[in-house]
Amino acid sequence: MTPQDDTVESYIAFRDAVYRYVLILGASPDRAQDVTQEVFLQYYRSVRGDARIEQRKAWLLRVAHNLTINYFVAADRISTGAVVPDVPSSEPTPEARVLQNERSEALHRAVLALSPQQKACLTLRVEGLRYSEIAAVLGISRPSVGEFLRRAVRKLREALRE
Amino acid sequence: VNEANRTGHLGDDDIVFFLDGELPSHEAERVRKHLSACWACRTAAAETEAAVLEFVRLQERVLASERPPRPWKDINAEIAALEAREQTSGSGAGRSWFRRFSPAWGACALAIAALSVVPERRPAVLNEAPRSESPLKPGDSAVQPLGGVPAPGIRAPEMRAQPGPMEELRVVEILHEIGADLGEPVEVVRERERIAVRGHGLTGQRREIIVAALAGLPFVKTEFPGAQSALNAAGGTGPPPVETDPAHQDRRTTAEIDRSNEIVDLSDSLMARVSAVRNLDVRFAGPPALPPDGQLRIATIQENHLREARKTWAQLKSVLERANWTNLGPGPRELALPDAVVEFDRLVNFLFAPSENGAAADPAAIMRLRQLIGLLDEALGQR
Numbered sequence: 292m293t294p295q296d297d298t299v300e301s302y303i304a305f306r307d308a309v310y311r312y313v314l315i316l317g318a319s320p321d322r323a324q325d326v327t328q329e330v331f332l333q334y335y336r337s338v339r340g341d342a343r344i345e346q347r348k349a350w351l352l353r354v355a356h357n358l359t360i361n362y363f364v365a366a367d368r369i370s371t372g373a374v375v376p377d378v379p380s381s382e383p384t385p386e387a388r389v390l391q392n393e394r395s396e397a398l399h400r401a402v403l404a405l406s407p408q409q410k411a412c413l414t415l416r417v418e419g420l421r422y423s424e425i426a427a428v429l430g431i432s433r434p435s436v437g438e439f440l441r442r443a444v445r446k447l448r449e450a451l452r453e
Numbered sequence: 454v455n456e457a458n459r460t461g462h463l464g465d466d467d468i469v470f471f472l473d474g475e476l477p478s479h480e481a482e483r484v485r486k487h488l489s490a491c492w493a494c495r496t497a498a499a500e501t502e503a504a505v506l507e508f509v510r511l512q513e514r515v516l517a518s519e520r521p522p523r524p525w526k527d528i529n530a531e532i533a534a535l536e537a538r539e540q541t542s543g544s545g546a547g548r549s550w551f552r553r554f555s556p557a558w559g560a561c562a563l564a565i566a567a568l569s570v571v572p573e574r575r576p577a578v579l580n581e582a583p584r585s586e587s588p589l590k591p592g593d594s595a596v597q598p599l600g601g602v603p604a605p606g607i608r609a610p611e612m613r614a615q616p617g618p619m620e621e622l623r624v625v626e627i628l629h630e631i632g633a634d635l636g637e638p639v640e641v642v643r644e645r646e647r648i649a650v651r652g653h654g655l656t657g658q659r660r661e662i663i664v665a666a667l668a669g670l671p672f673v674k675t676e677f678p679g680a681q682s683a684l685n686a687a688g689g690t691g692p693p694p695v696e697t698d699p700a701h702q703d704r705r706t707t708a709e710i711d712r713s714n715e716i717v718d719l720s721d722s723l724m725a726r727v728s729a730v731r732n733l734d735v736r737f738a739g740p741p742a743l744p745p746d747g748q749l750r751i752a753t754i755q756e757n758h759l760r761e762a763r764k765t766w767a768q769l770k771s772v773l774e775r776a777n778w779t780n781l782g783p784g785p786r787e788l789a790l791p792d793a794v795v796e797f798d799r800l801v802n803f804l805f806a807p808s809e810n811g812a813a814a815d816p817a818a819i820m821r822l823r824q825l826i827g828l829l830d831e832a833l834g835q836r
Binding site (some may be wrong): 299324330335337342357416441447451 | 466501504508520532
């Protein structure tokens with residue numbers, strides 16, 4: 292398979308997953324679409340350069356994760372000059388928009404109380420990644436992934452029990 | 454020790470890992486048996502499933518309300534545009550990434566590698582000290598947020614304004630994966646707000662490999678100073694060949710030159726491995742200290758290098774023995790390993806460079822080389 296065919300196939304199979312993940316990380320739909328596009332061009336460059344990519348979905352999500360963070364860091368430096376970057380306040384996150392209509396106040400609170408890592412692990416798990424793949428995406432150890440998930444699920448469970 | 458052992462019931466970890474199919478089979482069997490016997494734990498498992506279901510539904514609602522604003526671009530057209538851009542900027546010619554290092558180039562690369570180890574990092578490390586009060590300590594990404602302050606909103610994970618040693622380690626690991634930590638003139642410098650990866654005099658294709666491998670890592674900035682310099686413009690394949698004066702070449706037979714080349718290649722390779730091991734120690738000596746997870750990952754890279762070094766060393770020794778130098782005997786072993794590495798490199802270059810006065814025959818130099826090889830052999834044997 293040529294690098295281009297490989298990229299097209301991956302684009303069709305994983306474009307939505309990459310877009311969803313970038314969106315969940317807090318990017319606007321517009322930005323998420325740009326990042327997604329860039330992720331697949333990076334993929335093409337790597338495949339063309341003979342890089343061996345074994346877990347395509349995990350690889351794509353890792354690059355998406357890193358590009359998104361780079362974007363936040365850069366955007367923050369330009370807009371506010373603040374040291375700790377955050378999602379620009381003018382851009383309510385997709386979850387915040389949905390949660391305004393959310394019946395379950397408890398779930399609302401629980402999701403907002405998740406740490407960024409817990410949230411990333413949960414989202415990647417929903418995408419069907421195994422713990423080892425999540426670890427590769429986030430650059431953390433597999434036991435850490437288990438711990439983040441355990442705590443995240445516990446928070447959600449306790450919230451729903453209220 | 455998990456929660457089950459303390460309370461007689463399954464812990465959250467048991468339940469979550471079991472439902473995710475991440476437990477080893479004997480553990481999974483234990484959890485399955487317990488669940489079939491224990492109503493409390495079965496309720497907990499059902500609640501866990503319900504919580505996961507709610508989260509998935511929430512995400513579905515989020516995504517349903519956030520369709521991509523524009524139609525997706527045609528990826529084939531994007532790739533064509535990318536190729537066109539790169540054609541005009543002149544990179545990506547089909548060249549071999551792994552060329553044979555000439556002795557002069559090898560020495561130059563080693564010198565650059567040696568220079569790149571620490572000094573520039575010091576200010577960055579010192580600058581981090583006052584930041585240690587911040588809740589987001591550098592290098593703690595896998596550990597700190599667990600019991601930490603809940604995020605006030607939805608934030609991208611692991612975001613920090615400054616790179617820490619764990620980010621630096623990730624870069625070093627990736628360069629290791631693509632073999633860019635073996636004396637190739639690629640330096641990694643963690644600065645205050647970024648991790649600079651600089652490659653000197655690399656081919657276009659090699660630059661591309663490095664850029665792709667590091668694609669999108671946080672804080673990373675790749676630079677290729679002098680990429681369009683005379684070095685590439687002249688030969689197009691990296692370093693210029695060593696100038697050889699035919700009058701000097703005549704002094705050695707083809708077999709001698711081949712053997713010299715082989716020794717130089719093997720010693721370059723060996724030195725690169727040994728230097729890489731040492732550089733890792735120096736680079737991550739801290740402060741701040743790496744967490745145990747990071748230390749383990751460094752040890753893994755070092756073990757890779759040493760395994761390869763042992764193979765190369767066996768080859769080099771066999772070549773040296775065929776050269777019939779074994780009767781020189783071992784000498785005093787008073788030098789420390791880093792000195793030995795530097796001197797070994799100097800000696801190899803001295804001994805095997807074409808030279809008018811036939812340095813290859815210098816018995817004192819050969820004796821010294823033997824001593825250094827002995828030292829290196831010991832050092833390798835100890836790891």
